[in-house]
Amino acid sequence: LKTYLECIPCFLRQALDVAKKVTNNEDTQREVLNSVSSIIPTLSLDLRPPEIAQTVYRIIARITGNEDPYQEAKQQANRLTLTLYPYFKKLVANAKDPLLAASKLAIAGNVIDLATDSHYGDIKSIAEQALDSPLGLDDYEEFRESIGYSSRLLYLGDNTGEIVFDRILIEEIRRIRDLEIYFAVRDKPIINDATLFDAIYIGMNNVAEVISNGSDAPATILSQCSSQMLKLYHSADTVIAKGQGNYESLSDEAKNIFFLLRVKCPVVERLLKTKMGEAILKKQVV
């Protein structure tokens, strides 16, 4: 997915949101806005949106001196979602189709995205509601089938907090089939994306092999990934890609990928022919 012109004002808004999060100093906030504005004329729209986001967040880190502005918010999301783990485990276990319930839950968790919405609301009621709602795009049958024949699965994580629900989905996948599962996270803090620290904090290492993808983009930019990550990507029978960032970076790749995400912006809304806020479980078609 290339970058659209509409993404550009959105990057500027995100930059200001983060700057405000990091500092109350209006001069510093203004400096962030000015610096991001000044690179706009040089940006190539052939880049994928998360690649530009990566550049924007690096500018913010340089100006504010803060490499991890969402550190506290991330920990809070992990802790909060962990307290919900037993409750949702039970809901999934009692569901008519536990794998479908866990999939919907994992998609609902994708609402915890501080780049698009810093007030994502009550995650518990959002998740409960998601369990009772149909999917916006529904390739669940193909998803279930793909798990049924896979021996290696690569799960591309997205945000902190959300990864607790990813864990529940991985546990359900394990009940269906005994297969190798790798859970990939970002190499360094970016926005509120999960890193190794977060994955281990919520116990993902008990149910999957947790690896860094080698890149600090808020996405899976293959050209930036480590060779270990690429080997896993190419050898996996099924890839689960969570969130818009992973979708934006892999939407053109010829690979058996299932995209699980919430639609959070008008560009993705238009490309997927769906609606803002919809829960998407979409098989890659190239």
Next chain:
Amino acid sequence: LKTYLECIPCFLRQALDVAKKVTNNEDTQREVLNSVSSIIPTLSLDLRPPEIAQTVYRIIARITGNEDPYQEAKQQANRLTLTLYPYFKKLVANAKDPLLAASKLAIAGNVIDLATDSHYGDIKSIAEQALDSPLGLDDYEEFRESIGYSSRLLYLGDNTGEIVFDRILIEEIRRIRDLEIYFAVRDKPIINDATLFDAIYIGMNNVAEVISNGSDAPATILSQCSSQMLKLYHSADTVIAKGQGNYESLSDEAKNIFFLLRVKCPVVERLLKTKMGEAILKKQVV
């Protein structure tokens, strides 16, 4: 009202919206974004937001060669709202308090704002709903009282289409008191704001003396207004200022002004301590 940092990404979004409206050429759209981005570092936040909007729209006009991108949309709004005129005249006449009903209607008409929302929805049902809803900020008693003792009233118009509802309010004011009423419009096309052409098109000249304010800002920037306009402003007993632009430009003026508007952005929402979409009838306090 000074410009807030949050206004800056919003100007860039507006610039892109207009550029897309004017041309399908992505290179031209990009040029608009780049040019607006490049002036961001030089912008003084001591300017009022509509002053910056004025600069932004001039850049767009220069690059696209189109000085009036909303010409068709404006005419359409005028025509559509004119067809609703008899229906709403009757609703107002049958209301318990016709002046209050006409005020609510005039505020509802302020939803026709192509800078903040190019899809403002069904104006008829929005206006009907507004008649049944309370005001978000309600200085109606002071407003009625002020009309009761005024001999000269200056009404600062805002958008095309909306001006039909302004006409209904002016007609109700005339039923309460026989006074001089001046209806001021922008001097040249800017966004979808009303000009002399529009005011005369919807017959405003039958109920008020229509004048240009002498400026092409989407607001009433006194330092840009003609001497005729300033004379009227200073001599008026009551000023009615429609819309956010007029509020942003006059919120610090010591004058008997009543602001009638819909809240359309988070900055004004915060300053007025109200909520997005609320109908505001607020007496100036300085």
